[in-house]
Amino acid sequence: MIHIKPEILERVNSWLTPAFDKDSQEQIKHMIASDPKGLEESFYKDLEFGTGGMRGIMGLGTNRINKYTLGKNTQGLSNYLKESFPNEQVKVAIAYDCRHNSKTFGKVVADIFSANGIQVYLFEDLRATPELSFALKHLGCHCGIVLTASHNPPEYNGYKVYWQDGGQLVPPQDAAVIAEINKLDYSEIKFDANPNLIQFIGKEIDDVFIDNSIKNGSFNTSSDARQNLNIVFTSLHGTSITAIPETLKRAGYTNVNIVEEQCEPNGDFPTVVSPNPEEPEALKMAMELAEKVDGDIVIGTDPDCDRLGVVVRNLENELVILNGNQAMLLMTDFLLKQWKASGKINGNQFIATTIVSTPMLSVLAKSYDVDCKIVLTGFKWIAKLIKDYPELDFVGGGEESFGFMVGDFVRDKDAVTSTLLACEIAAQAKANNKTAYEALIDLYLEHGFFKERLVSLTKKGIEGAQEIKQMMIDARENPLKMVNGSKVIKIEDYQLSIAKDMVNNTEKTIDVPKSNVLIYYTEDGSKIALRPSGTEPKIKFYISVNTKLDNVSAFKETEQLLENKIDAILKDMNL
16 A cells, blocks of 8 residues: 555645646546655645746646646736736746747746736747846836746756846745745636737847847957957857857857857757756867867856856866856956946946855955945845945856856846857957966966865755755754864854854844855865755855965966865865
8 A cells, every 4th residue: 555645645636626637637646556756756845936946847746847836836926916016017028948848838927927917028939048137127027937947957947037127036025926826726827828918029139138248248359359269159958059159249259169069959958967067077078179179268058048167278278167256256357457447446336246156256346446245145136236236336246156247237147248258358368368267367366366166965855855954954053163173263154144253252143134054264264155055956065265376387286285175174074
């Protein structure tokens, strides 16, 4: 006899009612009979909104992405929009990526909005996520949706919600929308579309978006320098193929080598283990092509085109992948140089990054007399700063997970404009007989050599989620006193909103929304952050160490010293 927990069975039985189609009901009955473990995984909880919206494995059940869970989100959001804008014709824009079912889900979401009397602008085919952020502002929409699971594995899909400013949903709207969704029964979803309220959009938006990307991402680079830069680009089977090659072409970059085997959008991502530019393996084919064509720079983007991996040549002319912190430092410094040269820095500017990113960005900002605002992980918090500080100019901002945003015309990480910016940096460096890598070393010479590493532990399913939860409980209940022989002098607990000075035994309140993050700072300047991922079944450890770099000839030796120090920290923490 198969035993199914009563609370699971109660959830399952609600899906065997007429609110759900016959095919879904049959599949659930089959799971009851033959796959009780899978049934439990599918129904033991509701999918939640994390740092990047809602992501999950596709399939039937409350803990899966399907037309009913997405439908309930969309119905709740429709109700909230109509309450929030009672005397307006509410408008939404919808985009989707290359994943399985994304186009179908996009149409389901459009149908539900239209059934609720909401005007819908639906992209005719897959598009880059930053274009949705741009389009909803451009079209004067109240809200936007992207159907994407970013760089997650092929079995995932997801649902990202954007607000009027073009940024992702943040407090207080997020809690209000979730409350509206939770009030609903699945039987209340309006699936019957009003086709008169659905308008397809495409090239007319592409053209304006690309023009704005060029306006924001190009800076006085000569046409010779642009033509002389040898670029290798891969879209990793994702949506960036619809925007990046055309953007580079219009900006004057004529020497672009595209990895043909990866240029066709494909939700199976057949040539990579993971379509994540953070993973070195994902950029392997592009780097091989770069060796063949003697490329100067390699760019690879994730499936929805908000993250980018950047590869440049090091001092030995070898191709090396910049980590997210390094790419962000180069881009931010380049932007600040441009602003300074134009006489636009007057004390009213700021850059932004996240609590788990490199502390070097704050040091860099100080040297330009610009404020560096630090927020929780997730670009929605960076976008929120632009809304919260309308009197200040936002220069740019990024996070260690390979995301960057140039200016405020898009309010999410944007691999289109950032790719152009990376090429501008490389082209100008090459024109001056340097490389982007040498420009990075110059920053280390000036501001100190900061080195970071991310370690992710994957823990899948119910047991994995419990294991991650317990690891964070243990870290809080038994905080580290020493790390690799260096005394812990400060602990920031973002769940409790407390920063504790371990030397003076004093506490301060952390004035940001609560988040399950713990950060240790040691006497020797190391920083160790622990954080469960908001979008994947992982717990992440972010290590940052630093030292002085005296001269370029000491670079390799100093880098190895910092790598060894990170190894020792990880060993000390049993990671």
